[in-house]
Amino acid sequence: MTEAAARAGNPASSFKNRRKKEALYGYLLASPVILGFLIFVLGPMIASFIFSFTDYNVISRMNFVGLANYRNLFDGTDPFFYKSLGVTAYYVLLGVPLQIVCSFLMALLLNQNIQGRSIFRTIFYLPTIVPVVASSVLFLWLLNPDIGLFNQILEMLGLPTSQWIYSERMAVPSLVLMSLWTIGGTTVIFLAGLQGVPRHLYEAVEVDGGKARHRLLYVTIPLMTPTIFFNTVMGLIGGFQIFGQAYIMTQGGPNNATLFYSYYLYREAFDNFRMGSASAIAWVLFVIILAMTLLVFKSSNLWVFNENEEGKR
């Protein structure tokens, strides 16, 4: 039916036609992302789930092995599974709180009444745009035990030096230290949150005779909990996917001290070509991230401030 005919008909049917046309265009124009979701997300997820019950290794025929892949992981037949979980958990538990605290403090500093805020903000953000390969090579150099800058400075100050990533004990803390170089993105998010805190709340504290400490404890931190929450979730997810540093700087060593979960998964899939077992590892990762996210979400109503609730009181 042509536009003119539609217009000539009764208004109800013309309206109906218009809605139909709009819906048609809606499906058509949204189709790239819908197809993308089906082809690159949902389909692969299902495939990955099926592969995780097979012994697929690219070369020979694929057999169903039931839960064997998962059993091998959990009963310790594959000694690297628990090791990599432990290493990653250590990195996340040490790194994420440090990153959150440091970036929050940096944002607090930037939020003061200072000149040149945008310059400082740019400087703090700059390290985050460095490609991971480049920052890894750079930190290999800075952390070099013999002639690296870190040890040179420690030596000049008369402090004990370290083997950094070449020591089993220091490897993960070294990488956490390196991650602190790139907290600028988190800082900028915190800063945006801080600038949204209504001024009158601070004034109220001042009227009541409160000091800076009170402003921080009773206004800033409670109001910032949603942002802290967001950054924590992102930090956890990011921590479980750290790959480049492990691949480029340590190859998982020394003695598997930096066998991060994603690196372990990569090794299983692309070095050993055990696609079935690697798919099982990937699904365990998926469940871990899901569980962590749900846990943080569940716990969030205990500690995240909700403006609407406040309004009701």
Add this chain to the structure above:
Amino acid sequence: MIRSKKTKLALYALLIVLSCFCLFPFLWLIRSSLMQMSQIYETPPVWIPSPFQFGNYSEALTVLPFGRYFLNTSLIVVLEVTGVVLTSAVCAYAFARLRWPGRNVVFMIILTSMMLPGAVTLIPVFLGWSSLGAVNTIVPLTVPAWFGGGAFNVFLIRQFLLTIPKDLDEAALVDGAGYIRIFTHIMFPLAKPALIVVGLFSFLNGWNDFLGPLIYLNDEAKFTLALGLQLFKGMYNAQWHLMMAATTMVVLPAIVVFFLGQKYFVEGIVMSGVKG
């Protein structure tokens, strides 16, 4: 907020110290890239290279074809950014401005894929490309960008388009414009700030990507800068002056783009952070 001069001074001092921590690795990178090998090994460390050894850069360029890697990376990134910007804008328009049954449910489902770790889909997607014979080409690195450019980008542009008054579409419809025309002539130009943000972030993602090229590109002639640097590291393990020169060449384009789009970067991070 701050009254005494002393606290203000301490504040600036602290900010400057923190800035030094952020900038120092960059300075050390450039300093090392301009040194002779013998000077690099001196203790206590020399701070300013003498003489400035600019030849390190040309030497690094002769060892590996970084110019070629630069072109390879640029081609991938241009295809990727174009795909992301165009298709995420089209899809965001469908989700923000058009009414169709199931729209909100579909959008929620697609949004959940943002939480999905890439590792879960990595293996089947790789096997899929491999069965199509697309491994060792740039197809797996660029084609996915043309399918909506990722849930997050659609989300970002959708949020932006939602703020535009609905009357605008209505008026255009009354004037006889079709939905495609409304998109190309009204929504796309209006969404420019959000599109720039999406473009900048997908540029950086593409430029910095390591895992993708590592898995899909085998042929050294097809390597990206990130892979080239990794290769270089394996070949010249102790020649830190050359390695730092190569690293500088990999970092530089990202920094240039960052400074060109600086204003939008901050806006973009804020946009992405607010969604939490």
